Amino acid sequence: MSFFDKIKSLFTKDKKDAAPAPAPAPAPKKGENIIEIKGITKVFDGVTVLDNLSLGIKRGQFVTLLGPSGCGKTTLLRLIAGFETPTEGEIFIEGVPITSIPPYKRPVNTVFQKYALFPHLNVFKNVAFGLKLKKVKDATAKGGERKYTKEEIESKVSRALKLVGLEDYGHRDVNSLSGGQQQRVAIARAIVCEPKVLLLDEPLGALDLKMRKEMQIELKKMHEDLGITFIFVTHDQEEALTMSDVVVVLNDGMIQQIDRPKKIYDEPKNAFVADFIGESNILSGVMEKDYVISFLGRSLPCVDKGFERNEKVDVVIRPEDIKISAGAVGGHFDGKVLTTVFKGTYYEMIVLAADYEFTVQSQTEFRPGTEVSLEIVPDSIHIMKKILTINKHLGSVTGENAVTFCGGEFDIPTAGFEVGDEVIVYVPFDAVELLDDESDGVIGASVTQSLYKGTYYQVQVYTDTDEDFYIDTSDEWDMDDRVGVKIDTAKVRLEKYDPDADAEDKE
Ligand code: ATP
Numbered sequence: 001m002s003f004f005d006k007i008k009s010l011f012t013k014d015k016k017d018a019a020p021a022p023a024p025a026p027a028p029k030k031g032e033n034i035i036e037i038k039g040i041t042k043v044f045d046g047v048t049v050l051d052n053l054s055l056g057i058k059r060g061q062f063v064t065l066l067g068p069s070g071c072g073k074t075t076l077l078r079l080i081a082g083f084e085t086p087t088e089g090e091i092f093i094e095g096v097p098i099t100s101i102p103p104y105k106r107p108v109n110t111v112f113q114k115y116a117l118f119p120h121l122n123v124f125k126n127v128a129f130g131l132k133l134k135k136v137k138d139a140t141a142k143g144g145e146r147k148y149t150k151e152e153i154e155s156k157v158s159r160a161l162k163l164v165g166l167e168d169y170g171h172r173d174v175n176s177l178s179g180g181q182q183q184r185v186a187i188a189r190a191i192v193c194e195p196k197v198l199l200l201d202e203p204l205g206a207l208d209l210k211m212r213k214e215m216q217i218e219l220k221k222m223h224e225d226l227g228i229t230f231i232f233v234t235h236d237q238e239e240a241l242t243m244s245d246v247v248v249v250l251n252d253g254m255i256q257q258i259d260r261p262k263k264i265y266d267e268p269k270n271a272f273v274a275d276f277i278g279e280s281n282i283l284s285g286v287m288e289k290d291y292v293i294s295f296l297g298r299s300l301p302c303v304d305k306g307f308e309r310n311e312k313v314d315v316v317i318r319p320e321d322i323k324i325s326a327g328a329v330g331g332h333f334d335g336k337v338l339t340t341v342f343k344g345t346y347y348e349m350i351v352l353a354a355d356y357e358f359t360v361q362s363q364t365e366f367r368p369g370t371e372v373s374l375e376i377v378p379d380s381i382h383i384m385k386k387i388l389t390i391n392k393h394l395g396s397v398t399g400e401n402a403v404t405f406c407g408g409e410f411d412i413p414t415a416g417f418e419v420g421d422e423v424i425v426y427v428p429f430d431a432v433e434l435l436d437d438e439s440d441g442v443i444g445a446s447v448t449q450s451l452y453k454g455t456y457y458q459v460q461v462y463t464d465t466d467e468d469f470y471i472d473t474s475d476e477w478d479m480d481d482r483v484g485v486k487i488d489t490a491k492v493r494l495e496k497y498d499p500d501a502d503a504e505d506k507e
Helices: 003-012 073-081 125-133 150-163 177-192 209-226 237-242 261-264 270-277 498-507
Strands: 031-046 047-058 061-067 089-095 108-112 133-137 146-149 197-201 227-233 247-251 253-260 281-289 291-296 298-301 310-315 323-326 335-344 348-351 356-362 370-377 382-385 390-399 402-405 407-412 420-429 430-436 442-450 458-463 468-473 482-487 493-497
Touching: 031 073, 031 227, 047 073, 047 089, 047 227, 047 247, 047 253, 061 073, 061 237, 073 108, 073 197, 073 227, 089 348, 089 458, 089 498, 108 177, 125 150, 125 177, 146 498, 150 177, 150 482, 177 209, 209 227, 209 370, 237 261, 253 261, 253 270, 270 281, 270 310, 270 382, 270 390, 270 442, 281 356, 291 310, 335 356, 348 370, 390 468, 402 420, 458 482
Parallel strands: 061 227, 061 247, 108 197, 197 227
Antiparallel strands: 031 047, 031 089, 133 146, 247 253, 281 291, 281 310, 291 298, 310 382, 323 370, 335 348, 335 370, 348 356, 390 402, 390 420, 402 407, 420 493, 430 482, 442 458, 442 482, 458 468
16 A cells, blocks of 8 residues: 555544544535635734735645745744734634634644654654544533543554554654654654644755655645645745645735746746746836837737836746747847756756846757847736835934934925924835945845846845835845945935825725
8 A cells, every 4th residue: 555545544444443423514615715814914023924914725725835935934834723823814714713722723733844743752652642632522421522542542643653654663762763754753643633734834845855856746645635735835936836736925924926836837926926936037128008018128019918008017038938049130139148058958048138138948059159039929928017116115204304214314305294294205216225335324224135127136125124125226136135225315205194095005
């Protein structure tokens, strides 16, 4: 019997030692949400880690939470598991609000990256731990429920260990097991209580590449066989795309896109998703009119419509969608190959054309120095709204031509405003300058993201007062660089802050 068949059988047979069957619950409807996350905000030490996040997870799906380190994936999982409490919002499992239900009473179980096995307990006792806490309904027992008997626990644990291929390991010290074996113990421990939802927090992160690939296949098959809901956390986009029914892309505590893997890859909703999922050429463009996009000084046909005339947009072109041919023969872009790298099944080339370094993938090799022509068919030009087009911060007028925001005081014309007025400060991306020496700026910050947009970098920094700033710059900055933020205040616009209008916006 295979590893998966064994696991499946845990859920489907050998129920003779189980507690007397409780009254059957109404049959769950196919396609209904087993989990509803409604307006969840989580703040740690004044920092918002999840921001008004809502999400429905359908019964039986393999859902992956994907995003860069620190985006809030684990926090969301821990909220579902009950190890954290939301600052705002509510989570429902099968329609029941769960905030006040302790972790061990929730119909979920968690597999952690670091296994989180109890080092002082052997393998058997590790797996038995959850069962000992669990109560089962029994109409004949006092209060209608009872604990599992010793025999029931022994039987269930033995069976679970057998299912993960560790039947002879019950007596073993968990510290004497390999990483893969420890993760199998963790899985046995998580499924022995028959959860409705299995939460997996980077469960393969500590395994070597070969073991990781094997466990990916095993987990996927296990999900298919068991039919329960899996919520899987990873920052590995390939893992997310190959394993999931649905991928939820997170950044900065906010959902960027929820879709099937292919759609996430083919139709990223914004430049962040395009950049995070796979290789991309990301450029800034202007939607001249329906079906006509302009970027890098060319107007090209596209399949998109419905944008404002001349609206600034992000343009994403996948490297494999660019047709490359020899000779500067008047294609959409003519240029020269700078580098060529063989990637196993294709060549990846950097081509300099229209002052932009295109990444192009092709089965055909073009050597560095070769003159080439690039063609991009309309269907391969993905156009997306810019996430933000201006920085918007709350500030207050502190004097004549003095406005304080983001922890700094700036010299901004305040005609029409009074001292004490709360104002919205609009700062265009090109009005911000980043300085190497943070003491030269008005605000101190750290670089959190840098996206190359064809002719400039769009850099995101996180200020010491916990606010984000976006900057368009020709300079490349590295993640975590400390910088000083200086602002060209002539480009800044003020607007009176209206809390009522702000509340309506949020609704
Ligand atoms: P990774 O992939 O690195 O695990 P993640 O997306 O899972 O990242 P989280 O672990 O959810 O991110 O953390 C999100 C942010 O919340 C981080 O900045 C982290 O430092 C912070 N954070 C998480 N837990 C706590 C805590 N208990 N107290 C304070 N800050 C926390």
